[in-house]
Amino acid sequence: METNSVEGCHIGRLRWLVAGSQILGLASVIMTGVWLGHYHGGFAWDRTPHQFNVHPLCMVLGMVFLYGDAILVYRTLRNEGKTTLKVLHAVIHLIALVVVIVGIAAVFDLHIAKKVPNLYSLHSWCGLSIIILFCLQWVMGLAFFLFPGVTYSLRTIYYPYHVFFGLALFILSIGTCLTGITEVLLTSIRDTYSKFDPQGILANALGLVLVCFGLLVGYILTRSEWKLPVSSEEEALSLHFKTLTEGGSPSSLRRQ
Amino acid sequence: METNSVEGCHIGRLRWLVAGSQILGLASVIMTGVWLGHYHGGFAWDRTPHQFNVHPLCMVLGMVFLYGDAILVYRTLRNEGKTTLKVLHAVIHLIALVVVIVGIAAVFDLHIAKKVPNLYSLHSWCGLSIIILFCLQWVMGLAFFLFPGVTYSLRTIYYPYHVFFGLALFILSIGTCLTGITEVLLTSIRDTYSKFDPQGILANALGLVLVCFGLLVGYILTRSEWKLPVSSEEEALSLHFKTLTEGGSPSSLRRQ
Numbered sequence: 296m297e298t299n300s301v302e303g304c305h306i307g308r309l310r311w312l313v314a315g316s317q318i319l320g321l322a323s324v325i326m327t328g329v330w331l332g333h334y335h336g337g338f339a340w341d342r343t344p345h346q347f348n349v350h351p352l353c354m355v356l357g358m359v360f361l362y363g364d365a366i367l368v369y370r371t372l373r374n375e376g377k378t379t380l381k382v383l384h385a386v387i388h389l390i391a392l393v394v395v396i397v398g399i400a401a402v403f404d405l406h407i408a409k410k411v412p413n414l415y416s417l418h419s420w421c422g423l424s425i426i427i428l429f430c431l432q433w434v435m436g437l438a439f440f441l442f443p444g445v446t447y448s449l450r451t452i453y454y455p456y457h458v459f460f461g462l463a464l465f466i467l468s469i470g471t472c473l474t475g476i477t478e479v480l481l482t483s484i485r486d487t488y489s490k491f492d493p494q495g496i497l498a499n500a501l502g503l504v505l506v507c508f509g510l511l512v513g514y515i516l517t518r519s520e521w522k523l524p525v526s527s528e529e530e531a532l533s534l535h536f537k538t539l540t541e542g543g544s545p546s547s548l549r550r551q
Numbered sequence: 552m553e554t555n556s557v558e559g560c561h562i563g564r565l566r567w568l569v570a571g572s573q574i575l576g577l578a579s580v581i582m583t584g585v586w587l588g589h590y591h592g593g594f595a596w597d598r599t600p601h602q603f604n605v606h607p608l609c610m611v612l613g614m615v616f617l618y619g620d621a622i623l624v625y626r627t628l629r630n631e632g633k634t635t636l637k638v639l640h641a642v643i644h645l646i647a648l649v650v651v652i653v654g655i656a657a658v659f660d661l662h663i664a665k666k667v668p669n670l671y672s673l674h675s676w677c678g679l680s681i682i683i684l685f686c687l688q689w690v691m692g693l694a695f696f697l698f699p700g701v702t703y704s705l706r707t708i709y710y711p712y713h714v715f716f717g718l719a720l721f722i723l724s725i726g727t728c729l730t731g732i733t734e735v736l737l738t739s740i741r742d743t744y745s746k747f748d749p750q751g752i753l754a755n756a757l758g759l760v761l762v763c764f765g766l767l768v769g770y771i772l773t774r775s776e777w778k779l780p781v782s783s784e785e786e787a788l789s790l791h792f793k794t795l796t797e798g799g800s801p802s803s804l805r806r807q
Contacts, residue, residue, distance in 0.1 A: 411745070416733070416736075416744065416745075416751075417729060417732055417736070417754065417755040420755050424759075459770060459773060470729055471729075473729065474730055476673055477734060482737065488672065489668045490671075491668075495671060495672075502676070502677065503680075506723065510719055514715060517715060
């Protein structure tokens with residue numbers, strides 16, 4: 296009874312934190328839209344500077360908000376089956392990837408049309424590395440966790456790497472957004488930024504909201520009390536696997 | 552025998568990764584020194600632009616390299632007593648804090664002398680938040696883990712927050728360094744950055760080295776097989792605490 300009430304209290308707190316993360320995530324997308332809509336003339340795909348504005352909006356929406364929500368499905372949807380969660384996780388990541396590709400295409404297409412060099416800044420170096428690793432991570436996730444031919448032991452070996460690099464790419468995306476915000480402000484309001492220009496304050500606040508969203512998603516993901524319980528089938532497999540490895544495993548399983 | 556050899560293999564891998572982290576950490580400090588020494592005229596405390604150069608060097612040394620190493624003591628020094636590790640952790644963090652304060656003083660003193668506004672950029676907003684939270688984290692750590700009057704149960708409640716916010720501040724420091732590098736490059740080599748100026752390439756590479764250092768420290772810290780084993784005394788206390796909370800705890804302990 297006591298244990299149940301403590302668990303209920305934990306889940307109640309999780310709901311509040313998830314709600315908070317959604318408010319921050321939505322706020323970051325809206326603030327990006329308002330910043331670029333109000334101060335930079337809005338969005339278009341016409342090879343004018345307005346086309347550039349598509350880039351930050353897509354990156355914040357895809358690489359931060361949707362990416363974060365794809366991670367959170369394993370904490371928020373606690374009554375769904377593992378396969379449903381995996382498919383949902385992969386689908387939200389795929390949507391994020393499509394949005395991100397649109398965002399990258401916007402800026403590359405504009406740079407090529409205007410003969411502006413590409414990939415010279417720290418922002419672009421980080422950004423490109425993240426996108427390549429994100430694609431790799433998505434394909435590896437699909438191959439290891441949704442492809443039926445992969446054994447449980449291989450999944451168990453890869454799982455902690457998938458989680459670590461998934462969270463690392465999410466955090467690095469937010470860091471790259473901060474460099475992007477800095478770049479835009481230092482090129483567009485270079486002379487008034489230091490005079491606390493309202494655009495500067497809005498964009499700085501956007502940076503802090505992105506950081507807070509990342510903190511909240513990271514916190515929800517890493518707290519042990521909100522991890523999904525291992526299903527009995529998986530537990531049985533896990534025990535079997537443990538027996539195999541501890542009692543002299545085949546060489547292919549030894550890394551565990 | 553099999554288990555011991557697997558454990559030995561794990562520790563061997565840990566040593567290689569720690570060595571790698573130290574190479575990356577030292578490389579980041581040296582690269583910062585070379586960048587500012589070679590391309591920005593070196594270091595001084597004379598209210599010329601050379602004084603500014605003290606800031607990035609101190610921040611990379613204090614908030615990244617020393618901060619990261621203070622975290623790593625709990626994984627590298629595996630045969631020391633818990634109290635020795637706690638004191639070492641606190642002392643390295645204190646040295647980091649002193650270095651960081653010198654770095655902040657350098658830039659504030661210069662800005663005040665030159666009548667340049669302070670604290671308008673995203674970099675400064677993030678940086679100031681980190682320093683305030685770092686001081687708070689250090690004092691809280693001292694109070695909870697080194698002050699003898701605090702009970703084991705209170706320490707157990709605070710411990711996961713200390714670890715989470717400690718790592719979060721470390722990651723955020725690296726993100727803030729990336730915005731700082733972007734700021735310096737966009738103000739000092741604005742016209743040649745897009746032409747792959749060697750300075751730009753060096754500073755971008757520094758950014759990637761900082762990210763890799765962060766990834767490695769984060770990886771070493773979060774892998775479960777390298778966590779220090781709980782000492783028997785602590786285990787006994789922990790069991791006692793668990794019995795207390797599960798079997799109807801006093802209200803002060805209920806949060807656990």
